[in-house]
Amino acid sequence: MAHAGLDAAQKAQFGRDGFLAIRGLIGLDEIAEIRDTFMQAAADGPVPGLSDVPRVREGAPVGADPLSRFPRMMHPHKHADKPVGEVAARYMFDPRLRPILADLFGEEPFACQSMFYFKPPGARGQDLHQDNFYLRVKPGTCMAAWVAVDDADAGNGGMMCVPQTAMLDIACPEPSDPALFFTTEHVEPPAGLEPQMMQLKAGDVLFFNGSVIHGSTPNTSPDRFRRSLIFHYVPASTVEMSHWYEAMSFDGHRQDIATNMDGGPCGTTQAAPMGPH
Template identity: 30%
Template sequence: MESVKERLSPLTNEQVEQYDRDGYILIKKGCSHDLIDVFNAHIHTIRSADVMPEWAAVEPEDRFKLRVFNPHLHDGFALQMMKLPIVRGALAQIMGDEAVGVQSMYFYKEPGSKGQAAHQDYFYIRNNPNTMVAGYIALEEIDEENGCLWVIPGSHKHGLLKHGKVKRVNEHEPWTDETEGIDLSKEITIRMEKGDILFFHNLLVHSSGRNRSENRWRKSYVCHYIRQDSEIEREDLKRKIPLYDRL
């Protein structure tokens, strides 16, 4: 019988406690610059092709604007980025059991583009039992100028909040939804260096700002994971991707 590769335990007990308390944890330098550079070049090659594969295809003028949705289902490199050993280990420590991948998104955020208003991921992706965690890899330096994330520490303990229309349409995309009934002045910035990995709870209230830079992008690879015994309600996200390889 094949055995499963041993799992890493990259988080300290204090970090696990911080995640439980705040709803997020940032691992510094969790992914090497070399790997990120090759991954960015790989996705750039796919979107630069004269004929893009169907799963990544967009209008030519949008090839470096619109996200690549669920590349892990079609591309081996994107799949392995979802399954990084440090990610598998951290998620198991947070969840108490093996995690499985359910969604991936390679984000472009060009200069001048809007962010997403404060929201909770669970509003869009219901899962039962509720165990979903986002893993956000910074593919370059991310700060307030180019549209970093903002979070409200501890907001995951409020449960699912009501969501309504976006209020600041000059700052945020109007087609999304915005949390209501919480003090958004409590949001704090999450600045990330290239290679940092942010894990956050699916009930954590978070947002992103407009990219105000003149020539800086904000590329990131964001995957969603659930505990292996959880189930996603959405039909398009029901496929579970194990994060371990067998020997």
């Protein structure tokens, strides 16, 4: 069943904060299917061509990083030959997401990325960043739909968003702390603004735009995964975006969008395909 879209209060909240959690949008039986399909795919370790094994922290013992055993999976929707491909594609184009994204964009959404994060106990977090640093959408920005596959909170490395950052320019990041984060970029929030831990339950979907500063903490729990299925979308009016991404309409048609060659805030065209979270 398709979602009916957003009410006035939800639109106002998103307009103020740049992020919005829709509670229980995905049923728990569906969440179980997502979780089990991806865990089965990872049963024998990283999958060549799908798993994105992170950089090893300097001085860390071999095999000490839980993310080496459970690295994130990038663009699983493109792997139609695997069960995760069918599941990722089905939820990427889920009819419940379309009207919400259309309300948030103010126009038709196009899908351009899928990811799955396992984040097992002991895993490092992802430092504060902005998604459109990577996607480089013009003239607008991108949008994430972050599906909680487990309850996500401070104890297991939950998602954080910084309110009042939705209208910021995209910043050139500083280096992150490799002891705490597996990614290399850190964006410092403006003075007086602090990250807000999003208390998410399995089945909740967090939507946020590409300028919002967000990230996650390390998973300090002894036995709780913090799995998530993440999609990125761009508005139909997009003229340019990074060459790492391919836009598709919800009707399954590939969109011809030019490559953004402006170099971004750091003066380089080589921003890697991102994984926000």
